[in-house]
Amino acid sequence: MLSVKNVKKSFNGGKTFAVDNISFDVHSSEIFGFLGPNGAGKTTMIKMITGLLQLDSGSIEINGVDIEKDSIEAKRQFSFVPDSPEVFDKLKGIEYLNFLGDVYGVESKDRIERIEKYATLFGLKNALNDPIMSYSHGMKQKIVLIGALLHEPEIFVLDEPMVGLDPKSAYNLKEIMNEHCQKGKSVFFSTHVLEVAEKICNRVAIINKGKIIAQGTIEELKNMTKNNESLENIFLELTEE
Amino acid sequence: MKQIVKLVRISLLSSFGFSSIKYNFMKSKKDIWKPIILVLALASLIPSYVMYVQLIKNIYIQLFALGQESSIFTLIIMPISLIIFVFGLSYVLSAFYFSNDVEKLIPLPIKEGNIVISKFISMVIFNYFIVVPILLPVLIVAFGDFGGTLYIIYSLLTILLLPVIPLGIDTIIIMVLMKLTNIQGRKDLLRNLSMFFVLFIIIALQAVLNNTLTSMEPGKEGEFLNALLQRSDGIMVWLGRAYPPAIWFSKSISNAHKISGLIYSALNILLGVGMVYLIGQIGSKIYLKALLEKNNFKKSLKKVELGLLIKNRSPIIAIFLNDVKLVLRTPIYLFNCVSISFLLPILVIVMPLISGGQDADFSQLYFQFKEYITLILIAFFAFIATANPTASTTYSREGKAYWIHAVLPVAPGSMFVGRMLQPMLLELISIFIMLVSLAFVLPLDIGEMFISLVIGMLVSLPICAIGVFIDRLYPKLDWDQPQRAVKQNINVLLNMLIGVGYILLLGFMTMKMMEYEIGVNLIYGLISVLSIISTGGIFWAFHKIK
Numbered sequence: 093m094l095s096v097k098n099v100k101k102s103f104n105g106g107k108t109f110a111v112d113n114i115s116f117d118v119h120s121s122e123i124f125g126f127l128g129p130n131g132a133g134k135t136t137m138i139k140m141i142t143g144l145l146q147l148d149s150g151s152i153e154i155n156g157v158d159i160e161k162d163s164i165e166a167k168r169q170f171s172f173v174p175d176s177p178e179v180f181d182k183l184k185g186i187e188y189l190n191f192l193g194d195v196y197g198v199e200s201k202d203r204i205e206r207i208e209k210y211a212t213l214f215g216l217k218n219a220l221n222d223p224i225m226s227y228s229h230g231m232k233q234k235i236v237l238i239g240a241l242l243h244e245p246e247i248f249v250l251d252e253p254m255v256g257l258d259p260k261s262a263y264n265l266k267e268i269m270n271e272h273c274q275k276g277k278s279v280f281f282s283t284h285v286l287e288v289a290e291k292i293c294n295r296v297a298i299i300n301k302g303k304i305i306a307q308g309t310i311e312e313l314k315n316m317t318k319n320n321e322s323l324e325n326i327f328l329e330l331t332e333e
Numbered sequence: 334m335k336q337i338v339k340l341v342r343i344s345l346l347s348s349f350g351f352s353s354i355k356y357n358f359m360k361s362k363k364d365i366w367k368p369i370i371l372v373l374a375l376a377s378l379i380p381s382y383v384m385y386v387q388l389i390k391n392i393y394i395q396l397f398a399l400g401q402e403s404s405i406f407t408l409i410i411m412p413i414s415l416i417i418f419v420f421g422l423s424y425v426l427s428a429f430y431f432s433n434d435v436e437k438l439i440p441l442p443i444k445e446g447n448i449v450i451s452k453f454i455s456m457v458i459f460n461y462f463i464v465v466p467i468l469l470p471v472l473i474v475a476f477g478d479f480g481g482t483l484y485i486i487y488s489l490l491t492i493l494l495l496p497v498i499p500l501g502i503d504t505i506i507i508m509v510l511m512k513l514t515n516i517q518g519r520k521d522l523l524r525n526l527s528m529f530f531v532l533f534i535i536i537a538l539q540a541v542l543n544n545t546l547t548s549m550e551p552g553k554e555g556e557f558l559n560a561l562l563q564r565s566d567g568i569m570v571w572l573g574r575a576y577p578p579a580i581w582f583s584k585s586i587s588n589a590h591k592i593s594g595l596i597y598s599a600l601n602i603l604l605g606v607g608m609v610y611l612i613g614q615i616g617s618k619i620y621l622k623a624l625l626e627k628n629n630f631k632k633s634l635k636k637v638e639l640g641l642l643i644k645n646r647s648p649i650i651a652i653f654l655n656d657v658k659l660v661l662r663t664p665i666y667l668f669n670c671v672s673i674s675f676l677l678p679i680l681v682i683v684m685p686l687i688s689g690g691q692d693a694d695f696s697q698l699y700f701q702f703k704e705y706i707t708l709i710l711i712a713f714f715a716f717i718a719t720a721n722p723t724a725s726t727t728y729s730r731e732g733k734a735y736w737i738h739a740v741l742p743v744a745p746g747s748m749f750v751g752r753m754l755q756p757m758l759l760e761l762i763s764i765f766i767m768l769v770s771l772a773f774v775l776p777l778d779i780g781e782m783f784i785s786l787v788i789g790m791l792v793s794l795p796i797c798a799i800g801v802f803i804d805r806l807y808p809k810l811d812w813d814q815p816q817r818a819v820k821q822n823i824n825v826l827l828n829m830l831i832g833v834g835y836i837l838l839l840g841f842m843t844m845k846m847m848e849y850e851i852g853v854n855l856i857y858g859l860i861s862v863l864s865i866i867s868t869g870g871i872f873w874a875f876h877k878i879k
Contacts, residue, residue, distance in 0.1 A: 142740045146879060160879075167742035178733035180655065182662035186642045193643070194651035195741050204639045220637050223662075 652751025
């Protein structure tokens with residue numbers, strides 16, 4: 093579903109590699125966690141997957157469509173939730189969702205049904221007619237999430253999605269991720285919250301200084317250590333200087 | 334005082350973005366082209382600036398011959414003050430009420446008055462970019478007759494203090510307005526309307542004042558001129574009658590070596606310091622309260638009926654409506670992008686009419702240039718398109734929310750058309766207002782009006798298109814107040830330069846075609862075809878942007 097091959101991205105005129113020859117695959121019906129310390133290259137990688145940054149070399153295919161060769165078709169395959177929910181503050185919640193529905197061509201009937209479902213789930217239904225600038229950080233995060241789910245994407249890409257969500261909403265999001273995978277679709281997300289990754293991910297990759305230093309199922313990673321340690325310990329061990 | 338200096342320093346560092354410029358320039362090599370473009374853009378202004386300096390010299394010689402040379406200062410100080418005042422309204426609104434930095438300063442142990450004063454001083458410093466280039470040539474030209482150490486000192490004081498009064502008046506108007514319109518539910522709408530109202534009242538007042546003061550009884554013109562020239566400051570007092578500080582500044586410089594120069598300079602300092610103190614006092618009483626209440630929204634208590642709120646639209650219309658909503662609901666954008674469509678025609682046509690007695694001049698001009706009137710109108714409409722920043726800031730206005738458009742699966746063609754609709758709609762409104770106003774003054778026939786409307790729109794197409802293209806290539810997304818997305822955006826300047834270049838090119842081509850006696854209808858056709866082809870070229874280039 094998502095195929096990343098030998099992707100490189102450098103800054104400072106090629107002196108620093110934010111992403112250095114990374115390859116991984118996310119299969120259908122899979123939740124894939126992307127872990128790493130601050131500045132490891134997670135957001136850069138996600139920006140390249142979503143077309144927000146150009147690749148220096150390598151390729152990224154989303155549902156078989158190359159993001160650089162056919163970006164419009166590739167963008168139809170995923171939806172994205174960034175780490176900071178910056179949205180059009182002056183729009184009302186419902187106007188923002190309608191805008192996304194129009195752009196993705198979601199039929200009215202489906203649009204109403206999905207907005208009803210997710211807005212009720214996240215407790216945002218009665219705020220839909222208010223301007224987004226009146227929303228709290230968490231509410232903004234939720235409206236971005238609802239917008240991202242509106243066209244039922246094949247791949248759901250999320251950057252630090254749990255930040256700012258209350259426990260109930262975080263739980264609901266995990267349920268949505270699972271439900272999404274049960275439909276044969278996939279989820280790719282970055283996180284710092286290792287417990288979440290340990291609980292819900294089918295597979296994870298750990299990135300440090302632009303390189304993937306480990307990837308596999310949680311069990312496979314645990315087997316790499318002598319004492320079958322927790323993901324937290326594996327993470328600390330692998331990413332320490 | 335120390336606190337104010339530190340706040341001003343931080344504000345300037347963040348506004349000019351010295352750290353990010355250094356980083357982008359030295360480390361990431363990103364935006365390395367921007368200073369080059371800026372230098373080129375400034376270099377292209379040099380011929381106009383040389384012409385301005387020459388004009389100042391000529392005016393000075395004329396005034397000298399009349400013994401009225403000291404009025405040169407008032408002649409320039411008046412328009413500078415007016416420019417600062419008019420543009421200051423939206424600047425003050427943005428800096429005080431739509432800037433992110435205030436929310437970061439509020440939790441810190443800083444006196445409210447100091448926050449207000451430091452913001453005000455930062456704005457004054459920014460306005461030196463207007464004052465210095467316009468006033469400096471005047472001060473240099475007059476140096477030979479008035480010059481000396483005191484002249485230099487009082488001139489520097491004038492430069493320093495000149496923006497304080499007009500910006501101070503702006504600040505007080507905006508603070509009172511924000512306090513009075515702090516009514517839940519319809520704040521933005523109320524504020525937009527009141528900003529327009531204030532600006533309209535000021536323009537009308539200025540025009541009426543002009544009319545009253547310049548009207549003289551028939552036959553008494555000679556008497557009036559005699560009285561004007563009898564005193565060496567006659568023209569100065571007459572020019573500055575609507576804004577006395579302009580006279581005081583002028584007298585402080587022109588009387589630099591007399592005791593009156595010192596007295597006027599002291600008066601100006603007193604006035605400037607008094608204004609800053611007043612703003613500190615008013616600000617600490619009403620500013621923060623209104624600011625904190627800015628985000629108290631009236632929550633809709635009605636049950637949300639999704640069926641009624643969902644409407645299906647094409648991506649082009651969705652992008653267009655999104656763009657329109659963003660502009661109409663952000664007072665700064667509304668003021669800078671939409672107001673120009675209404676104000677420019679008013680300033681150009683309605684103002685002289687209110688000022689009185691000039692309708693005859695319009696008709697005279699019309700009959701003098703009857704043959705070319707449609708071409709002149711087309712050129713003017715194209716100029717309106719270059720002056721409007723709506724196209725060249727379409728992406729920049731979205732700021733940090735830009736990522737939404739970047740990840741959406743919208744074909745470049747739909748994106749381009751969606752982004753073009755708003756600036757073209759505003760252009761249509763401008764042309765319409767202009768033609769309707771002109772119809773009252775000139776005996777324009779319907780054919781002339783129709784042709785100038787259609788070709789005016791066609792010529793505006795590539796100007797708006799290049800604006801959208803430039804802003805797609807290099808959007809200014811990193812800003813802390815919306816004013817910067819429009820007012821401190823190099824894309825607006827670039828769009829303007831290219832637009833003016835295009836108008837000059839069309840003008841040159843038209844003149845050449847007329848020399849070869851090519852029929853005017855063919856000229857219209859060629860201008861239209863060239864504009865369509867240019868737009869097509871930009872549209873093609875837009876597709877190629879990755």
